Structures are given as structure tokens and as C-alpha cells.
Amino acid sequence: MTTATKNSEDVMHSPREVRKIEREHERKVARDERAERKRARKSGFANVANPRKSTLLTIVCSIFAIYCLFPFLYLIINATKTQADFTSTFGLGFGKTFALWDNIKTVFTYQDGIFGRWFLNTIFYVVIGAGGATLLAIMGGYALAKFRFPGRKAIFAIIIGAISVPGIALAVPQFLLFAKLGITNTPWAMIIPSLVSPFGLYLMWIFSEQAVPTELLEAARVDGAGEMRTFFTVSLPLLAPGIVTCALFTIVATWNNYFLPLIMLKDADWYPLTIGLNQWKDQASTAGGQAIQNLVITGSLITIIPLVVAFLLLQKYWQSGLAAGAVKE
Amino acid sequence: MAAHRFTRVLASAVALATLVSMAACGNSNSGSKGDADKAELVFWGWDSGNSMKQLIADFEKDNPGITVKFNSTGTASNTQTALTNAIAAGKGAPDVVMLEDPTVTQFAVTNDLVDLSAYGADKEADKFASGPWSKLQYNNKPYAMPIDSGPEMLFYNKAVFDKAGVDGEKIKTWDDYYEAAKKVRKTGAYMTNNSGSAMEYQPFTAQAWQAGAHPWKVDGEKITIDMTNDEGMKKYIDFQQKLIDEDLVNTQISNWSDEWNRSLNDGSLASLVIGGWMPINLMNGAPDQKGNWRVTQLPQWNEGDEVSAEDGGSALAITSQSKNQAAAYKFIQYMTLGNGAKTMSETGTFPALKSILNSDSFTDPNTESNKKTNEFFGGQNVNKILAEAAKRPVNEFQYLPYNAFAQTEFGDDISPAYGKKKTLKEAFTEYGKKLTEHGTQQGYDVTNNG
């Protein structure tokens, strides 16, 4: 870690001058730069100095891509198998019968179609929980970035501290607190903890700091606009990519949340997909229970599809959102 | 004293948390009998036969004033965790809860379950097989009633046995079993699996119990632990050690794993000693071996004995938090003694009720479900063989009041012996030490005799 930092500093020494000149230059052409970046984002970043494509590099990266995609292949292949084929045939080969459509149908009709209910629950938790978390993170991050007040550093330390506490250990006190308020086994037990996303807050904090120039806010204030109006008319549009990124992270976190609902919810009607699937998986290891791994696998596949689609559709946004979150020394 | 002041400051700072903790402390016995004919019951359990909806609908029809809300908790351990949490919170526990037999004592000790003799459950003792019934008693009072049972049986794959030249029907004693295991191993298959994981805790208690072992004795707040000097434990440990040393048992596969199912399905595991509820799991998990599996009585430690052992089994109990205890008992009666018990036995649950075990319909080879099962078992009348086992006597046995800990710890301590890192005796000595330490920490007076 330390050596890496040192190295890069050493190297920095020689091109520092190049950089200095560049900075002055940069300010002048800042506007052109932005236009160029916008154009570049659309067409992909062309490396001006060396636009040639390398087949070798592509092959090397393909290995990594195979590594990433391989488990998906396994999931898709096994979703086409019947339970009998699943236990008796090779994992990466197809079974004797192609049962994908049957499996999908069974997933949605098994136990009176409870899977559909879990699916809707998950969407509900994501809309309210992740939506709320994003909203709170925007407001919190924006406030931290744009209003000076004492103790900002302390707040940062507290947030990092809170993430460091093992979630498992928080679960018991959280459960007791919620039980006292009588909200365990209700959607609230799932939603309220989802409303807090420390990473989202961090992201919005950094993003607000960079994307919304303070001068712009001051100008608006001079014009007599209230804080609220300034926020909605000036800041919000600038924050859009950050918001999408933040939303994606909270959506993933809520969609994949497993431990919290496991403890909080006992009513299968309120389960999210992860708990429901795990319960189906466990059915195989219960005395007298029926093994339905084919449904677990197919259900898993159905569970990840919405997220994959969301990622694909929103690519453009989260990329620039993350960009801002990650920059600057 | 400084520490004390510190907590006081802390406590007042966190007023809300303190409030919660006060609720969490005292064992709120705020439950009440309630109206026996009018109630909204909450019921936690798992629904392995997928029959709960029907069962509840039938019950509600017969008892128009009572509704039952079933919350599927998935597995036994999840149910137990959930109940522990609800008890800690002082509220939120269901009226009726399904528990695995060994965990019942644990909740009875802390007064979180209702002593069912108040409702006359103690008088029903003779109606149940002795195995499951005896596991649900604490201080000689029933704290739960069995919905199913699991007399241990020897399940074997006849095709594999034939290849090895073993006749499964002739395995009467554990010595016979050992000789058979040697022959089976020569064909390349294993007689069975055991990895000493927490999943093998219940088979351990069952088989040690059958050997007459008393690894622990519980007498109120006094517990005596004796893992390695007890005669029954010695028998059990020596036998298992022999299987491990001679590579007669596959120590790489634990029960209920994916590999387990696949090995049962491809014939590389030749037999299982497990509860009588296994047929339906075998039919689901090992479809390729249809027609090859057989079931026979549990091998005995002494020739000529007919001692059974209980593996698994679950029961229904009423929580102390329940405000509808009278109505809850009605529901339990229906599930364990009434029509509900019959419905469940028809969907794959192995009954604990003698009247069902003895009934003609239970062993009738012509019913739809029996036909299917018997076909899988090469034409054996499976239920008849199982019912016979359920009638056999069982040795007296108790579970520790901290059974959940005992089960988890079993896997941690015993598995190294199956991994050949130490002897089984050493592993059990360590296990006894851990159980002693834990018991002492929980305030029990524990003596460890080795």
C-alpha cells in the first residue's frame, strides 16, 4: 500500500510541470472540454494518442469475462432441468428433458403462487426502502456538502464507525427495539432499516460537493430564491447522475438483503425473494420435505433478471455518477 | 464501582434502550387461557407435507369461532431462533409453535412454554408411541404434543448390497452391520456417511441412546456429564472409531447436503440409519434408485434385543405469551389427536399416534400414497415395517436444557475425529469439557466425569 503511493509520487515529479501548464490551459478550455466529454461519452472515450485496438488485450480480458459470466451459464443451464435431472445429470450439461417453461410456470404456481407475492413484496420494499434511502441520502449528502457547520468531520467518523459494526450484532438490538414498537413481522421492519444507506450518503456528499458549484448557489440566493427552490431548480438537475447511481446501489442492497428479513419477518406473505428462495432451498433438508431445487434455481434466475435489466438500462447514468464519487486527490 | 457508575450514566443516556431491555428481562408470563371457542391464533411452523392450508381450513370449519394464521418459518432451526427472539423481546411469540423434539425442554426450563397437563394432556400419554412422547416431558410434565415421530430404521440399497453379497434382512446386530460394511466397501461403495457435523447430532443421540448411553444427566439445576466413561458411550465410541479407522464410512459427506442426495441417488452410499420419516425424502432425492431401496429394523447392540431409538420428530407447544391458550390447546388436540393427525399421516408425515399406527388404513397397501411408497421400496409394505418399529420400547434419555448449543458444538468438536485429526474419544472428551463450561456459565451446577 505505502510503496504504491510512494512510487506514484516519485513518478509525479517529472510530469508535474506538464501538469501545471495543463491546468492553466484547462481552465481556459474548460467549456470545450465539457462539450468534448459529453461527445466522448456518447461515442466511448477514444484515446486520441492511440486508437488502435489490441487483439491480445481483448483475449486476456475475455478470460476475465468468462470468469464473470460462467456462473450465469450454470444457472441458465440448470434452470432448464427437472428435479430428477438436476440430481442425476452433469451440472454443465443439459438434462434429459428441457423443462425451463415448466419450471417457470411451477415457480409462479407453487404454493398458490406465493412466488409472485414475494416478487411484488420485493418490488415494494425496493420502491419504498431504496427510494426513501436515496431521498434521505440526497438530502443528507447535499446538506453536508453545501452548508458549513461544526462537527462535519465527526459525522463522517460516526458514519464509518456505524458501517464497521458487524450487522449481525446490530440485528439483535434492532429486533428487540422493533419488537418493543410492535413493528416486527410488518413491512416496516424491513423498510425502516433499508432507509439508511451510509454509502449512499457518502456518495451524495462527494457528488454534491463537486457537481454543484457553490458560486451557483450563492448567485441563486442573491436572486432571492429560497433554499428549497434553489435545491429543486438549481441543484437537483446537476445531481441527476449521482442520484441514479445512489439509487442503483440502494436498490441492489435492498433487493439482495437477506439477513434483516430473516430475523424480522415471520409471515411468508411479507417475505422478499431472497428469504422465500432460501426457504424453498431448505425444504430439501427437512424431514419429510420435498426437494425443489429446480424451482430454487429457476426462481434465482428470475430474481436476478430485473437487476440485470436495470443495470443495462441505466448504464449511462451510473457511470458518470460513480465517476464523480470516486475522483480527486 | 466505577464501572457501575459508568453503566448508570450510560443507561440514563439511552433511555429508550433501557426501556427495551426491561421488557426483554422479566419472563413476562402475561399469557392467559382466553376463550376456548373464540380466538385468532397465530401458529409458527414448517409445512413439509404442503398440507397445512387444508389442515387449518378443516379445523376452522369445525371450530367456527377460531381462526388460525399460519406463518411458515421454513426450518426447525429458524423457528427456534424466531421463538428465542420473541421471548427475548417479551412479545411477538405465536400462540402455537412447532418445535423439534430436542428443543422443547430448553424452552420448558425457562418457563416459556405452557405445562400442558393443565389442559389434561398428561392423560393422553398412552395414546402416543413412547419414543416421541418421552422426549417432550420436563419434570414429568408434558410441554408439547408430538405430531410425528422418527423411529430409527436401517434403509439400504438392495442392488448395492446384492453386488457385495450382503443380505440386508440378516443384519440384526451392529456387529452384522460392521461385517456388511466391510463387504460393501470392497465394491467401492460406502456403507454410509458420517462427517460428525451438527447435522449428525440427532443420529448420534439416537444411536447412543439405543446403546443405553447417558452422556449427560439432568436433575433440575444439577447436570452430570460423562462422555467417555459411561458404558453406553464407550460402546458407541468404540464402534464408530472402528468404522472410521477401517475406512468403512464416508466422512466427506454430511447428511442433507447436495452430495448426500446425489450419492444416495447413484448408489455410492449403500445404506442409512435414520428416522422413519425418510421414505419421502429418499423418493424425492434418489429417484434413479427406484425399486432398489429397502427398509428394515434398526440393528441391535445385543443379539435378541428389540430396542428402538428416536431420530427427529417434531411437536406442538403453547407459548407462555399466548393469550388464547385454551383455544390453542384445542388446535393442538386437533393436530395431534384428532382428524388433523390423520390428514398429516396421509401426506407423508410419520405418525406418533398409536391409533393411526395400528389402523388398517395406515398399512393398507392399496391406498394411493402407500402404493407409491411401496413401489419405490421394491414392493415392501413400508408403513407396516415402520409401525412395528414405533411399537418397540426406547431407552430413557434426556436432552440438555441448552440443546441448541450442544448441537452446534457437536459439529465443531466431533468432526475433527471423522477427519482423522484426533481420536473419537479425545473429541468427545473435548465436547464434554465444552458442555461443562457452557452449563456453568449458564448458572447450572455441572459435574464432568470425563
Next chain:
Amino acid sequence: MWPFAAVFMFVFIIPVLYAIYISFFQNRMVGGNRFVGFANYARLFQDPLFWSSVGRVALFTVVQVPIMLGLAALMALALDSMKLHGMKFFRISSFLPYAVPAVVSTLIWAFMYGTKYGLVGSLNSWLGTHINVLSPDVLLAAIGNINTWEYTGYNMLIFYSALSTIPHSLYEAASIDGASEWQIVKSIKLPELKGSLAITVIFSIIGSFQLFNEPSIMQNMVPGNVITSYYTPNMYAYSLSFSGGQSNYAAALAIVMAIITMAIAYAVQLRSMKEQMK
């Protein structure tokens, strides 16, 4: 900001304070609840199971985090070099694993690891080898692989996004000065990654110290009980509270783990992160 603070108080601060509070008590089956001062902490410091679990996640962190972040950085540089055919495909394919719930990804990998029926088993029979990735010596690496699979793409994107903010005029200027491709990487791109490295390192360290989902889901799939109930500190806390009836001790464990994690995270990276915050 206040709505966030309110909910944050409710779901984080109060439970943490409550955990601290109960860590000074002991609740026994016989004798009930009593104040024990620092006894739980004293016991924890002498608990070999606890320290072995801490050692395990520390080892995991030291090995897995650099590998994962190294891979992520290399992949980000490759993507940013614009030399790839089908760049968009690579970008999205490496990020996709992040969308898979831990429950599902662990199930898939654990199955592929199987020596008898899994992919490893098939490999062994083709090559005549006896590789067993589930044996105790290498199991931690096998779990590390699952984590690497899940999170490399996520970290890669953070790096990649940082790289994509570098103004192109900078490259132009550098190449006019005759800088080679490698020099550009070394003197422009790598320094740019420094900032994002801070955040990825800190979150990765916290993540691996809280290792729980993967080993606990694999517990019943790995033969021989190799994954003990105290395999990681989080698993130990879980089994203490939920099967051991020792929530108070578990609370003490959680507090100590939080302090250890924070201390390490702080020592490694917090400084550079704080600079960012100015």
C-alpha cells in the same frame, strides 16, 4: 439532513448503544440477568475461538482485498485504454456478478466446487488430478474466490469511472511530449486512481471483516464441518446469540470487532479519505 440523522439514530446509533449496554450483563438460564462489568470483555480477550476467527478474516483481508482490487484496477485500465474490441460487453459483463444475491452466487459456486459432482470433480477425472478446493487448507481461498467474483466488477467500475474523468487534453499534451502509453498509465492514470483506491480499500476491509453470508451458506455444503460455528467473527457472534443463548457476550464481541475494524480501516486509509472530504 435531519431525516437521515433521525433514521440513522433509530437503526444504528440506538442499537449500537443498546449493544454496548447489554455487553455489561450476563443472562443465565439459571439465575437470570446480572451486571458483570467488563467480564464479557475479559473473557473475550482470552477466548481462543474468537482470536482464531479474527486471525482468519485478517488473513482473508490481507490476501483477498489486494487481489480483488488489483484485478479491478487492471481491468479498469484495460477498459480505459480503448484498445478492446467490444468494450461495452466487457464493461457490463464484469459488473453483472454484483447484481446476484449472495445466497444465489454462493450456491452456484459451492456446487461447482464439488469434488464428486461439481466442476472440480469433472476436471479431476479429465486430468487425473486430486484437486479438492473444499479441503481445510484451501477453503478460505475458495471463499475468497466467491467474494472476488462478486465484487471485482463493482470496484472495477469505481476505478474506471475515476479514469474516465481525466481530461483528454492531458493525454494529448503528454503524447506531444513524447510520452509512451506506459508512461501515461504510470504518471497520469495511476495517480488518478489513488483517490478511489481509498474508498474501495476501506469498504473492502470492512466487508471482509464482516464475512458471513458465504461461509454460513456453504457450511452444510462443505464436508467434514470445516466451516465451524466460529469460522469468522460474525458467524461466531451469530451462533453465540442464536444457538448459544449468549447475546450479551455476542454484543461484547461485536463492539470489539467494530473497534478493531475501525482501527484498521483508519490506519490504512482514513487519512486520505479525509483529505477528500475537505
